[in-house]
Amino acid sequence: MSVVVIGLSHRTSPVELRERFAFPDTHIPEVLQTLRNSGLADEAVILSTCNRVELYTSTKLESAQAFQELKKFLAQAHDYPGTLGDELYTLDEPQSVKHLFKVACGLDSMVLGETEILGQLKKAYDLALQSGHTGARLNKAFQRAFNVAKHIRTETNIQRGSISVASVAVELAEKIFSTLSGHEVMVIGAGDTSEKTARALLSRGAKGIVVANRSYDKAEALAKNLGGRAVNFEDWMREFETIDIAISSTSAPNHILDVPRLTPLMKRRHRRPLLLIDIAVPRDIDPAVNKLDNVYLYNVDDLQSIADDYLQQRKEEIAQCEAIIEERVRGLLGHSGHPGHGHSPQPAINNA
Amino acid sequence: MIYSVFLWRKGFRRDDRVNYLLLLAAFVLHTLAMFQRGFSINRCPVNNLFEATMFFSWAATLAFLIVGAVRRFRFLGAFASPVLFAVGVFALMPPLDPPHGPKPEFSGGLASLHAAMILLAYGAFGIGAAAAGMFLTQQHNLKFNKLRAVLSVLPPIQRLDIVATRVVLIGFVLLTIGLAAGGQLPRPEGVTYWKDAKVLWSAVLWVLYAGLLFSRMKFDFAGRRFALGTIGVFSFVLLTFWVTNLLSPLHHP
Numbered sequence: 001m002s003v004v005v006i007g008l009s010h011r012t013s014p015v016e017l018r019e020r021f022a023f024p025d026t027h028i029p030e031v032l033q034t035l036r037n038s039g040l041a042d043e044a045v046i047l048s049t050c051n052r053v054e055l056y057t058s059t060k061l062e063s064a065q066a067f068q069e070l071k072k073f074l075a076q077a078h079d080y081p082g083t084l085g086d087e088l089y090t091l092d093e094p095q096s097v098k099h100l101f102k103v104a105c106g107l108d109s110m111v112l113g114e115t116e117i118l119g120q121l122k123k124a125y126d127l128a129l130q131s132g133h134t135g136a137r138l139n140k141a142f143q144r145a146f147n148v149a150k151h152i153r154t155e156t157n158i159q160r161g162s163i164s165v166a167s168v169a170v171e172l173a174e175k176i177f178s179t180l181s182g183h184e185v186m187v188i189g190a191g192d193t194s195e196k197t198a199r200a201l202l203s204r205g206a207k208g209i210v211v212a213n214r215s216y217d218k219a220e221a222l223a224k225n226l227g228g229r230a231v232n233f234e235d236w237m238r239e240f241e242t243i244d245i246a247i248s249s250t251s252a253p254n255h256i257l258d259v260p261r262l263t264p265l266m267k268r269r270h271r272r273p274l275l276l277i278d279i280a281v282p283r284d285i286d287p288a289v290n291k292l293d294n295v296y297l298y299n300v301d302d303l304q305s306i307a308d309d310y311l312q313q314r315k316e317e318i319a320q321c322e323a324i325i326e327e328r329v330r331g332l333l334g335h336s337g338h339p340g341h342g343h344s345p346q347p348a349i350n351n352a
Numbered sequence: 353m354i355y356s357v358f359l360w361r362k363g364f365r366r367d368d369r370v371n372y373l374l375l376l377a378a379f380v381l382h383t384l385a386m387f388q389r390g391f392s393i394n395r396c397p398v399n400n401l402f403e404a405t406m407f408f409s410w411a412a413t414l415a416f417l418i419v420g421a422v423r424r425f426r427f428l429g430a431f432a433s434p435v436l437f438a439v440g441v442f443a444l445m446p447p448l449d450p451p452h453g454p455k456p457e458f459s460g461g462l463a464s465l466h467a468a469m470i471l472l473a474y475g476a477f478g479i480g481a482a483a484a485g486m487f488l489t490q491q492h493n494l495k496f497n498k499l500r501a502v503l504s505v506l507p508p509i510q511r512l513d514i515v516a517t518r519v520v521l522i523g524f525v526l527l528t529i530g531l532a533a534g535g536q537l538p539r540p541e542g543v544t545y546w547k548d549a550k551v552l553w554s555a556v557l558w559v560l561y562a563g564l565l566f567s568r569m570k571f572d573f574a575g576r577r578f579a580l581g582t583i584g585v586f587s588f589v590l591l592t593f594w595v596t597n598l599l600s601p602l603h604h605p
Binding site for chain 2: 176178
């Protein structure tokens with residue numbers, strides 16, 4: 001009996017196909033029951049997220065036959081009339097276990113090293129476990145996968161740093177302020193990135209949001225959405241005494257904030273640190289304000305370049321992560337675990 | 353110290369519990385040695401420059417052990433160890449530790465209080481200067497080397513600013529108590545307090561720190577300016593402390 005995987009992911013299929021094959025959480029126990037009743041699998045877990053739909057099974061069937069039958073099962077479960085080719089991947093041991101470990105560690109994710117997938121994998125496993133569709137083999141494989149993910153998170157830098165503009169802005173804010181609670185954020189000009197950044201700051205404890213936009217209605221709508229308050233665009237400078245973080249993304253052709261305008265404001269703020277995030281192109285804030293004491297200015301290129309550097313660092317960690325996974329797969333399967341091997345003639349995962 | 357160099361190479365993000373434990377062990381041995389010396393001369397061992405330097409080193413280690421009990425501040429040990437090692441080597445210079453004559457330089461509880469408070473104040477000023485140094489490093493990174501700023505393990509600059517201010521304030525209170533205790537000591541014959549180099553130097557130091565704290569509170573002298581002031585005044589202490597001691601008949605009879 002061996003662990004096999006069949007599925008499709010963001011690497012092999014477009015979103016239209018992935019959403020066609022997605023399983024709603026409420027249907028999963030029923031699908032797993034049908035799968036086991038059909039004799040195709042003794043144990044099974046279904047992972048269904050926006051980026052992947054995967055079926056992890058432990059089966060007595062020969063792998064070639066199992067893949068054929070599982071393909072049919074998937075198509076039937078979704079009333080899919082077409083034929084599936086390269087969009088669907090099939091993996092036998094040891095690649096199946098290695099794949100599970102890589103998924104758990106975020107190495108197979110669209111955003112390299114992200115941790116959300118681990119939570120989704122745990123949830124999928126729990127659902128199958130609670131419904132009684134897992135046994136010794138899958139239990140052991142999944143427990144090891146969670147263990148490897150934890151090990152990799154602590155021993156490598158694969159999950160270190162932020163790789164989106166919004167989370168980089170939060171990280172910088174946390175390098176300036178002891179805590180974000182108690183600091184109010186101002187959004188000048190309602191844009192998508194500024195909204196995301198404001199949301200990220202709020203999720204880390206920022207006190208509140210003030211929105212100023214040329215269209216007051218738009219400001220009010222965004223403020224309502226973020227649980228903040230709207231102010232007239234002409235009044236945004238008056239708010240500078242109370243806020244500590246400002247995100248600017250207006251379509252103004254010239255700088256709306258420069259040294260002569262900011263200097264008296266800083267005096268009124270008793271020189272408390274001020275974080276300015278300028279997402280606008282052309283820029284809203286004169287770069288010279290960064291030279292003022294206690295003023296920290298970042299534009300979209302600064303944030304993107306930090307995010308890119310982090311991503312590069314994560315890529316450099318892949319080899320180390322794969323070496324750890326390789327070793328853990330060998331430890332679990334008790335043979336070489338070489339990708340070239342098909343499947344073990346021995347029972348692959350001990351029942352112990 | 354060697355382990356600290358290893359930590360510098362390995363990266364501060366790694367757990368530096370070993371370094372903390374090594375410093376803790378050194379602190380225990382240092383405390384035992386100070387007790388032994390104190391019992392042998394029957395008073396607090398802060399009677400000459402060697403003892404003062406060792407007391408300063410002991411106080412700084414104690415401060416690190418307290419701060420380093422919080423895991424995220426433990427990386428400071430990698431900065432503290434080489435400095436403590438250098439101070440220790442400096443203290444070994446023979447002229448700093450002349451044999452005690454029949455009459456010690458200082459005597460009595462008040463003298464011990466005077467010396468201990470002032471040395472603890474210097475320790476606090478030293479830690480304040482270290483926090484100010486970290487503030488300036490991190491502030492420079494946040495403005496001009498942004499990736500290094502986010503990769504750094506240094507605490508947020510707002511916290512560093514608060515820590516530097518509070519530690520300098522504590523140092524200032526200790527210095528004031530120490531100087532007040534010194535003022536109560538019996539004056540040796542033929543010595544005028546206000547003509548003694550160390551007394552004058554201490555008064556200047558007190559005024560400098562008072563001015564620094566006053567500017568901070570009254571004129572929003574926060575952030576970079578306060579950090580530069582803290583480092584500047586402590587550099588003045590480091591550069592002139594030993595010279596004024598040697599020039600002072602009261603402290604170096």
